[in-house]
Amino acid sequence: MANSLNGLDLDALDRHLRAVGVPRTGELRAELISGGRSNLTFLVYDDAAKWVLRRPPLSGLTPSAHDMGREYRVISALAGTAVPVPPAVTASDDESVLGAPFQMVEYVPGRVVRHTEDLEALGDRTAISETVDALIRVLADLHAIDPEAVGLGDFGKPAGYLERQVRRWGSQWELVQRENDPNDADVRRLHARLAESVPPQSRSAIVHGDYRIDNTLIDRDDHTKVLAVLDWEMSTLGDPVSDAALMCVYRHPMFNTIHANAAWASPLMPDVDDLAQRYATAAGHSLDHWEFYMALGYFKVAVIAAGIAYRARVGGGVAEGTEEVDQAVGPLIAEGLALLKG
Incomplete structure (x- = not known):
């Protein structure tokens, strides 16, 4: 059995699958x-x-x-x-x-919409808009689920989520920033403004933490059907408005520096205000203190970008171009500061 993939020992995985009773047929590749x-x-x-x-x-x-x-x-x-x-x-x-x-x-054999050309393959702007409506409906459905009813009542601490997010991403910045990072002063300024302006939590729900079209699979034959939501590593119990705001932050053009030619940042997509209104309608909730949530989203994505660049510097990058993504940090932090300029 071939087992040369870096980070994946197929012989060991095969033994594990057989031990836990996963049916196997032929060589594992x-x-x-x-x-x-x-x-x-x-x-x-x-x-x-x-x-x-x-x-x-x-x-x-x-x-x-x-x-x-x-x-x-x-x-x-x-x-x-x-x-x-x-x-x-x-x-x-x-x-x-x-x-x-x-x-x-x-494996779910759906359509991956990662780049602008993948978005264009869905059809015209009407078709893209219909796909976006389906994605937002799924996000609203997630936020409507009772965590206790699905065994996730202890999946996180419902209270204090926003304060913890501000602290967490501030701490992450300390770990991933470059030496003498030119963005450090502005990052700290935005962090302080966020800490000073945390609003009351809107409500508590299961949050995905990284929701956008390329973290889903769309039906190949029906662009209005979401087959699967992927990449749940940042999920927890928290404030659902933060999920909606982060989805909107990913519309920023600088997201193309993090993910080149990103579908979610394409001009073919609805703009931020449109996305926000669609979510508010689907969820049946107002978006109070929206500027704070958006600023927190910009802060989070900026630190994520710095983390990607950090992993590239220490040899853990898993895609080409990771050395350049920290170019997004400054503009994203500037957006957050502009929202909380008062």
């Missing part, structure tokens, strides 16, 4: 799925089945990120709800298998 900026994602298959396996990067890990157990737990809990997820297969914290925790789900 795998390939790295492109597009990842954080965790490593592999397509694993034999003669009869396909799976998707995710594990942390080989280096450059940051605290609280890359949580395989968290991702697997929420996928398992959401099975059978209004939120489509890939069927869960197995997860393990035993690092003797792959050298790191991992989780594996069934």
